[in-house]
Protein backbone atom coordinates (compact mmCIF):
# COMPACT_ATOMS: atom_id res chain seq x y z
CA UNK A 41 0.00 0.00 0.00
CA UNK A 42 1.43 3.36 -1.05
CA UNK A 43 -0.41 5.44 1.58
CA UNK A 44 2.09 7.72 3.34
CA UNK A 45 0.64 7.03 6.82
CA UNK A 46 1.04 3.29 6.31
CA UNK A 47 4.58 3.85 5.04
CA UNK A 48 5.41 5.77 8.19
CA UNK A 49 3.73 3.11 10.36
CA UNK A 50 6.10 0.56 8.81
CA UNK A 51 9.05 2.86 9.60
CA UNK A 52 7.87 3.09 13.24
CA UNK A 53 7.52 -0.69 13.59
CA UNK A 54 11.03 -1.14 12.15
CA UNK A 55 12.44 0.96 15.00
CA UNK A 56 13.04 -0.99 18.21
CA UNK A 57 11.41 0.97 21.06
CA UNK A 58 11.10 -1.69 23.73
CA UNK A 59 10.61 -0.10 27.14
CA UNK A 60 13.93 -0.17 29.06
CA UNK A 61 12.17 -0.26 32.44
CA UNK A 62 10.36 -3.44 31.41
CA UNK A 63 13.25 -5.20 29.69
CA UNK A 64 16.83 -4.79 30.94
CA UNK A 65 19.01 -2.79 28.50
CA UNK A 66 16.20 -2.46 25.94
CA UNK A 67 16.49 0.20 23.21
CA UNK A 68 14.05 2.73 24.69
CA UNK A 69 12.32 5.60 22.88
CA UNK A 70 15.28 7.73 21.66
CA UNK A 71 15.40 6.55 18.07
CA UNK A 72 11.65 6.55 17.54
CA UNK A 73 11.35 10.00 19.13
CA UNK A 74 13.97 11.36 16.73
CA UNK A 75 12.15 9.84 13.75
CA UNK A 76 8.80 11.31 14.83
CA UNK A 77 10.30 14.76 15.45
CA UNK A 78 11.96 14.73 12.00
CA UNK A 79 8.73 13.65 10.32
CA UNK A 80 6.75 16.43 12.01
CA UNK A 81 9.36 19.09 11.20
CA UNK A 82 9.42 18.00 7.56
CA UNK A 83 5.66 18.59 7.51
CA UNK A 84 6.02 22.12 8.94
CA UNK A 85 4.61 21.17 12.36
CA UNK A 86 6.24 22.93 15.35
CA UNK A 87 8.16 20.42 17.43
CA UNK A 88 9.04 20.49 21.11
CA UNK A 89 11.10 17.82 22.82
CA UNK A 90 10.89 17.49 26.59
CA UNK A 91 13.26 15.31 28.53
CA UNK A 92 11.45 13.12 31.08
CA UNK A 93 14.48 11.29 32.50
CA UNK A 94 17.97 11.03 30.98
CA UNK A 95 17.74 9.42 27.52
CA UNK A 96 13.94 9.38 27.47
CA UNK A 97 11.96 12.30 26.03
CA UNK A 98 8.37 13.11 25.04
CA UNK A 99 7.88 14.62 21.57
CA UNK A 100 5.20 17.24 20.88
CA UNK A 101 3.89 18.51 17.57
CA UNK A 102 1.81 21.69 17.73
CA UNK A 103 -0.46 23.18 15.09
CA UNK A 104 -1.89 26.60 15.91
CA UNK A 105 -5.26 27.53 14.37
CA UNK A 106 -5.88 30.74 12.47
CA UNK A 107 -8.49 31.86 14.98
CA UNK A 108 -9.34 31.40 18.63
CA UNK A 109 -10.89 28.07 19.48
CA UNK A 110 -10.56 24.96 21.61
CA UNK A 111 -7.42 22.92 22.10
CA UNK A 112 -7.35 19.22 21.31
CA UNK A 113 -4.61 16.77 22.26
CA UNK A 114 -3.82 13.46 20.59
CA UNK A 115 -1.74 11.28 22.85
CA UNK A 116 0.11 8.08 22.04
CA UNK A 117 2.94 6.12 23.61
CA UNK A 118 6.13 5.31 21.70
CA UNK A 119 7.33 2.38 23.83
CA UNK A 120 6.42 -1.26 23.37
CA UNK A 121 6.60 -4.38 25.51
CA UNK A 122 9.41 -6.91 24.92
CA UNK A 123 9.87 -9.18 21.92
CA UNK A 124 10.73 -12.54 23.51
CA UNK A 125 9.55 -15.42 21.35
CA UNK A 126 8.81 -13.27 18.28
CA UNK A 127 10.30 -14.31 14.95
CA UNK A 128 10.76 -10.90 13.31
CA UNK A 129 9.40 -8.22 15.65
CA UNK A 130 10.86 -5.25 13.74
CA UNK A 131 10.03 -6.43 10.23
CA UNK A 132 6.69 -4.82 9.28
CA UNK A 133 5.34 -7.62 7.08
CA UNK A 134 2.05 -6.81 5.33
CA UNK A 135 -0.35 -9.68 4.65
CA UNK A 136 -4.02 -9.54 3.70
CA UNK A 137 -4.45 -5.97 4.89
CA UNK A 138 -2.70 -6.64 8.19
CA UNK A 139 0.63 -5.18 9.23
CA UNK A 140 2.58 -7.37 11.62
CA UNK A 141 5.31 -6.52 14.13
CA UNK A 142 5.84 -5.58 17.76
CA UNK A 143 3.86 -2.47 18.59
CA UNK A 144 1.88 -2.56 15.33
CA UNK A 145 -1.41 -2.44 17.25
CA UNK A 146 -0.10 -1.28 20.65
CA UNK A 147 0.23 1.41 19.61
CA UNK A 148 2.30 2.43 16.61
CA UNK A 149 -0.86 2.08 14.47
CA UNK A 150 -2.67 4.73 16.51
CA UNK A 151 0.45 6.87 16.67
CA UNK A 152 0.91 6.74 12.89
CA UNK A 153 -2.77 7.70 12.41
CA UNK A 154 -2.35 10.73 14.68
CA UNK A 155 0.91 11.80 13.03
CA UNK A 156 -0.64 11.29 9.57
CA UNK A 157 -3.62 13.42 10.61
CA UNK A 158 -1.61 16.37 11.94
CA UNK A 159 0.62 16.28 8.83
CA UNK A 160 -2.44 16.26 6.58
CA UNK A 161 -3.95 19.27 8.36
CA UNK A 162 -0.64 21.11 8.16
CA UNK A 163 -0.30 20.40 4.44
CA UNK A 164 -3.88 21.26 3.50
CA UNK A 165 -4.22 24.82 4.72
CA UNK A 166 -3.57 24.34 8.44
CA UNK A 167 -5.99 24.20 11.36
CA UNK A 168 -8.96 26.59 10.90
CA UNK A 169 -9.11 27.49 14.63
CA UNK A 170 -7.94 26.48 18.07
CA UNK A 171 -4.89 24.40 18.79
CA UNK A 172 -3.90 20.83 18.05
CA UNK A 173 -1.23 19.08 20.12
CA UNK A 174 0.26 15.74 19.20
CA UNK A 175 1.90 14.17 22.26
CA UNK A 176 4.13 11.14 21.71
CA UNK A 177 5.06 9.94 25.19
CA UNK A 178 7.45 7.47 26.80
CA UNK A 179 6.90 4.61 29.22
CA UNK A 180 3.18 3.81 29.03
CA UNK A 181 3.94 0.09 29.26
CA UNK A 182 5.65 0.48 32.63
CA UNK A 183 4.94 3.45 34.92
CA UNK A 184 3.62 6.14 32.53
CA UNK A 185 6.31 8.65 33.51
CA UNK A 186 5.80 10.23 30.06
CA UNK A 187 2.10 11.02 30.58
CA UNK A 188 2.77 12.19 34.15
CA UNK A 189 5.42 14.63 32.88
CA UNK A 190 3.10 15.75 30.08
CA UNK A 191 0.24 16.84 32.36
CA UNK A 192 2.63 18.93 34.46
CA UNK A 193 3.25 21.34 31.57
CA UNK A 194 0.52 20.87 28.94
CA UNK A 195 -3.17 21.68 29.02
CA UNK A 196 -5.94 20.93 26.53
CA UNK A 197 -9.73 21.10 26.42
CA UNK A 198 -9.94 17.43 25.48
CA UNK A 199 -7.79 14.51 24.36
CA UNK A 200 -7.92 11.35 22.31
CA UNK A 201 -5.63 8.55 23.45
CA UNK A 202 -4.91 6.34 20.43
CA UNK A 203 -4.66 2.95 22.14
CA UNK A 204 -6.17 0.06 20.17
CA UNK A 205 -9.93 -0.09 20.78
CA UNK A 206 -10.92 -1.94 17.58
CA UNK A 207 -12.43 1.37 16.39
CA UNK A 208 -14.68 1.61 19.45
CA UNK A 209 -15.01 5.06 21.06
CA UNK A 210 -14.05 4.17 24.60
CA UNK A 211 -15.50 6.50 27.22
CA UNK A 212 -13.78 4.81 30.13
CA UNK A 213 -11.66 1.95 31.35
CA UNK A 214 -10.99 -0.04 34.50
CA UNK A 215 -8.32 0.77 37.05
CA UNK A 216 -6.05 -1.58 38.98
CA UNK A 217 -4.54 -2.07 42.43
CA UNK A 218 -1.53 -4.16 43.39
CA UNK A 219 -1.23 -5.73 46.84
CA UNK A 220 1.48 -7.87 48.43
CA UNK A 221 0.43 -10.60 50.87
CA UNK A 222 2.85 -12.41 53.17
CA UNK A 223 2.25 -15.55 55.17
CA UNK A 224 4.61 -16.67 57.90
CA UNK A 225 5.46 -20.19 58.98
CA UNK A 226 8.16 -21.75 61.13
CA UNK A 227 11.18 -23.30 59.45
CA UNK A 228 11.90 -26.85 60.64
CA UNK A 229 13.32 -30.13 59.41
CA UNK A 230 10.85 -31.78 57.05
CA UNK A 231 10.63 -34.79 59.33
CA UNK A 232 9.43 -32.77 62.32
CA UNK A 233 5.80 -31.74 61.74
CA UNK A 234 5.35 -30.85 65.38
CA UNK A 235 7.94 -28.05 65.02
CA UNK A 236 7.31 -26.81 61.48
CA UNK A 237 4.58 -24.46 60.26
CA UNK A 238 4.09 -24.35 56.49
CA UNK A 239 3.90 -20.77 55.15
CA UNK A 240 3.04 -21.98 51.62
CA UNK A 241 0.11 -24.09 52.76
CA UNK A 242 -1.04 -21.09 54.78
CA UNK A 243 -0.91 -19.01 51.59
CA UNK A 244 -3.09 -21.69 50.04
CA UNK A 245 -5.84 -20.70 52.47
CA UNK A 246 -5.49 -17.08 51.38
CA UNK A 247 -5.57 -18.12 47.71
CA UNK A 248 -8.75 -20.13 48.06
CA UNK A 249 -10.46 -17.14 49.74
CA UNK A 250 -9.20 -14.90 46.92
CA UNK A 251 -10.64 -17.28 44.35
CA UNK A 252 -14.00 -17.11 46.10
CA UNK A 253 -13.79 -13.31 46.25
CA UNK A 254 -12.97 -13.14 42.54
CA UNK A 255 -16.05 -15.22 41.68
CA UNK A 256 -18.13 -12.94 43.86
CA UNK A 257 -16.71 -9.78 42.22
CA UNK A 258 -17.44 -11.12 38.76
CA UNK A 259 -21.00 -12.04 39.68
CA UNK A 260 -21.89 -8.49 40.77
CA UNK A 261 -24.05 -6.44 38.37
CA UNK A 262 -21.66 -4.98 35.75
CA UNK A 263 -21.01 -1.24 35.46
CA UNK A 264 -22.34 -0.02 32.07
CA UNK A 265 -18.89 1.13 30.89
CA UNK A 266 -16.43 -0.76 33.10
CA UNK A 267 -18.08 -4.16 33.37
CA UNK A 268 -17.17 -6.15 36.48
CA UNK A 269 -14.15 -6.09 38.76
CA UNK A 270 -11.85 -9.09 39.07
CA UNK A 271 -8.63 -10.22 40.70
CA UNK A 272 -5.85 -12.68 40.06
CA UNK A 273 -2.72 -13.98 41.79
CA UNK A 274 0.17 -12.64 39.70
CA UNK A 275 3.42 -13.74 41.36
CA UNK A 276 4.24 -16.09 44.21
CA UNK A 277 7.47 -17.00 45.97
CA UNK A 278 8.30 -19.10 49.01
CA UNK A 279 10.25 -21.97 50.45
CA UNK A 280 13.95 -22.73 50.91
CA UNK A 281 14.57 -26.35 49.99
CA UNK A 282 12.71 -29.63 49.59
CA UNK A 283 13.32 -30.98 53.06
CA UNK A 284 12.46 -27.86 55.06
CA UNK A 285 9.17 -26.35 56.20
CA UNK A 286 8.89 -22.94 54.48
CA UNK A 287 8.91 -20.04 56.92
CA UNK A 288 7.68 -17.45 54.45
CA UNK A 289 5.55 -17.09 51.33
CA UNK A 290 4.92 -13.89 49.39
CA UNK A 291 2.13 -13.29 46.91
CA UNK A 292 1.72 -10.27 44.67
CA UNK A 293 -1.80 -9.92 43.36
CA UNK A 294 -3.70 -7.62 41.07
CA UNK A 295 -7.26 -6.41 41.51
CA UNK A 296 -8.96 -4.72 38.52
CA UNK A 297 -11.30 -1.98 39.71
CA UNK A 298 -14.43 -0.22 38.47
CA UNK A 299 -16.13 3.11 39.19
CA UNK A 300 -17.32 3.48 42.78
CA UNK A 301 -14.73 1.20 44.41
CA UNK A 302 -12.52 2.65 47.15
CA UNK A 303 -8.93 3.68 46.40
CA UNK A 304 -7.46 0.82 48.47
CA UNK A 305 -10.36 -1.66 48.35
CA UNK A 306 -8.05 -4.55 47.42
CA UNK A 307 -5.99 -4.07 50.59
CA UNK A 308 -9.14 -3.91 52.73
CA UNK A 309 -10.46 -7.12 51.17
CA UNK A 310 -7.19 -8.95 51.80
CA UNK A 311 -7.06 -7.69 55.39
CA UNK A 312 -10.59 -8.99 55.95
CA UNK A 313 -9.55 -12.40 54.63
CA UNK A 314 -6.52 -12.43 56.96
CA UNK A 315 -8.72 -11.46 59.91
CA UNK A 316 -11.17 -14.29 59.17
CA UNK A 317 -8.39 -16.85 58.80
CA UNK A 318 -6.84 -15.76 62.08
CA UNK A 319 -10.21 -16.13 63.80
CA UNK A 320 -10.40 -19.71 62.52
CA UNK A 321 -6.79 -20.49 63.44
CA UNK A 322 -5.07 -18.35 66.12
CA UNK A 323 -1.68 -19.63 64.89
CA UNK A 324 -2.24 -18.20 61.40
CA UNK A 325 0.30 -15.43 60.64
CA UNK A 326 -0.12 -13.13 57.69
CA UNK A 327 0.17 -9.47 56.66
CA UNK A 328 -0.53 -7.36 53.59
CA UNK A 329 0.65 -4.09 52.12
CA UNK A 330 -0.48 -1.83 49.30
CA UNK A 331 1.95 -1.56 46.37
CA UNK A 332 0.51 0.63 43.62
CA UNK A 333 -2.73 1.64 41.96
CA UNK A 334 -4.31 3.47 39.06
CA UNK A 335 -7.91 4.63 39.28
CA UNK A 336 -10.58 3.64 36.77
CA UNK A 337 -11.53 6.34 34.27
CA UNK A 338 -14.83 7.65 32.90
CA UNK A 339 -15.20 10.43 30.32
CA UNK A 340 -17.52 13.09 31.84
CA UNK A 341 -21.03 12.06 30.71
CA UNK A 342 -21.99 15.46 29.31
CA UNK A 343 -18.76 16.14 27.39
CA UNK A 344 -19.02 16.92 23.65
CA UNK A 345 -15.97 14.88 22.66
CA UNK A 346 -17.57 11.39 22.36
CA UNK A 347 -20.44 12.78 20.28
CA UNK A 348 -18.04 14.67 17.99
CA UNK A 349 -15.90 11.57 17.62
CA UNK A 350 -19.04 9.66 16.62
CA UNK A 351 -20.00 12.19 13.98
CA UNK A 352 -16.43 12.26 12.61
CA UNK A 353 -16.48 8.46 12.24
CA UNK A 354 -19.93 8.53 10.63
CA UNK A 355 -18.64 11.05 8.06
CA UNK A 356 -15.90 8.57 7.20
CA UNK A 357 -18.44 5.83 6.59
CA UNK A 358 -17.92 3.87 9.81
CA UNK A 359 -20.77 3.10 12.19
CA UNK A 360 -19.61 4.44 15.56
CA UNK A 361 -19.73 2.18 18.61
CA UNK A 362 -19.36 3.53 22.15
CA UNK A 363 -18.16 1.45 25.07
CA UNK A 364 -15.46 0.86 27.65
CA UNK A 365 -12.06 -0.83 27.60
CA UNK A 366 -10.85 -3.39 30.08
CA UNK A 367 -7.22 -2.18 30.18
CA UNK A 368 -5.95 0.97 31.90
CA UNK A 369 -4.51 3.71 29.67
CA UNK A 370 -2.86 7.13 29.94
CA UNK A 371 -6.39 8.59 29.54
CA UNK A 372 -6.62 7.98 33.30
CA UNK A 373 -3.73 10.39 33.92
CA UNK A 374 -4.99 12.99 31.43
CA UNK A 375 -8.52 12.80 32.85
CA UNK A 376 -7.32 13.18 36.42
CA UNK A 377 -5.33 16.26 35.32
CA UNK A 378 -8.50 17.87 33.97
CA UNK A 379 -8.24 16.87 30.30
CA UNK A 380 -11.42 14.91 29.44
CA UNK A 381 -10.39 12.03 27.19
CA UNK A 382 -11.65 9.21 25.03
CA UNK A 383 -9.65 6.22 23.85
CA UNK A 384 -9.90 5.45 20.16
CA UNK A 385 -7.66 3.38 17.92
CA UNK A 386 -7.45 0.78 15.16
CA UNK A 387 -8.35 -2.90 15.23
CA UNK A 388 -5.94 -5.81 15.15
CA UNK A 389 -4.86 -8.55 17.51
CA UNK A 390 -2.05 -9.99 19.56
CA UNK A 391 -0.99 -7.02 21.65
CA UNK A 392 1.71 -8.11 24.11
CA UNK A 393 1.79 -11.57 22.45
CA UNK A 394 4.13 -13.19 19.90
CA UNK A 395 2.06 -12.39 16.83
CA UNK A 396 0.79 -8.82 16.79
CA UNK A 397 -0.86 -7.02 13.89
CA UNK A 398 -2.89 -3.93 13.11
CA UNK A 399 -5.49 -3.60 10.34
CA UNK A 400 -4.09 -1.12 7.79
CA UNK A 401 -7.49 0.14 6.66
CA UNK A 402 -8.43 0.95 10.27
CA UNK A 403 -5.28 3.06 10.65
CA UNK A 404 -6.36 5.13 7.63
CA UNK A 405 -9.96 5.45 8.89
CA UNK A 406 -8.63 6.54 12.30
CA UNK A 407 -6.45 9.19 10.67
CA UNK A 408 -9.31 10.52 8.52
CA UNK A 409 -11.75 10.58 11.45
CA UNK A 410 -9.19 12.43 13.61
CA UNK A 411 -8.80 15.08 10.89
CA UNK A 412 -12.59 15.60 10.91
CA UNK A 413 -12.64 15.70 14.70
CA UNK A 414 -9.90 18.36 14.90
CA UNK A 415 -11.67 20.59 12.38
CA UNK A 416 -14.95 20.38 14.29
CA UNK A 417 -13.76 20.35 17.90
CA UNK A 418 -11.09 23.05 17.61
CA UNK A 419 -13.54 25.50 15.98
CA UNK A 420 -15.80 25.43 19.05
CA UNK A 421 -15.62 27.73 22.04
Ligand SMILES: [Zn+2]
Nearest residue numbers: 146147180203
Ligand atom coordinates in the same frame (compact mmCIF):
# COMPACT_ATOMS: atom_id res chain seq x y z
ZN1 LIG B 1 -0.62 0.60 24.64
